[in-house]
Amino acid sequence: MPAPNYISLCPLSSLPRRFGKRFELEEGIEVALFQVEGNIYVVDNVCPHQKFPLLYEGEVEESAVICPMHGWKFDLATGECLSGGKARLKTYKVVIKNGEVLIEKPEPEKPKWME
Numbered sequence: 309m310p311a312p313n314y315i316s317l318c319p320l321s322s323l324p325r326r327f328g329k330r331f332e333l334e335e336g337i338e339v340a341l342f343q344v345e346g347n348i349y350v351v352d353n354v355c356p357h358q359k360f361p362l363l364y365e366g367e368v369e370e371s372a373v374i375c376p377m378h379g380w381k382f383d384l385a386t387g388e389c390l391s392g393g394k395a396r397l398k399t400y401k402v403v404i405k406n407g408e409v410l411i412e413k414p415e416p417e418k419p420k421w422m423e
């Protein structure tokens with residue numbers, strides 16, 4: 309049973325290698341999971357550049373994903389844009405427990421006027 313602040317995504321044994329897999333969280337947020345050379349990364353499925361909503365379809369290069377829309381490249385571990393853009397991809401903390409892939413539950417986003 310996952311801790312309440314974690315969300316179970318899938319069994320570890322069901323992950324594709326080097327291809328992204330999309331998951332919808334309860335809150336309607338979509339995340340993209342990538343397994344690259346034994347490491348598991350979970351990031352937002354929406355590109356922070358111009359909100360392309362299928363980042364999980366992006367090509368994986370080393371430990372980065374390339375957005376299919378305009379080709380911006382993001383580090384899967386840090387979310388940093390490696391193409392020179394200032395936009396940062398949201399990343400999620402991944403935990404493996406009892407053969408399940410879990411991510412830390414995202415904080416609800418603050419409305420822009422509260423920032």
Ligand code: FES
Pocket residue numbers: 355356357358359360375376377378379380
């Ligand atoms: S929308 Fe992803 S690079 Fe532009």
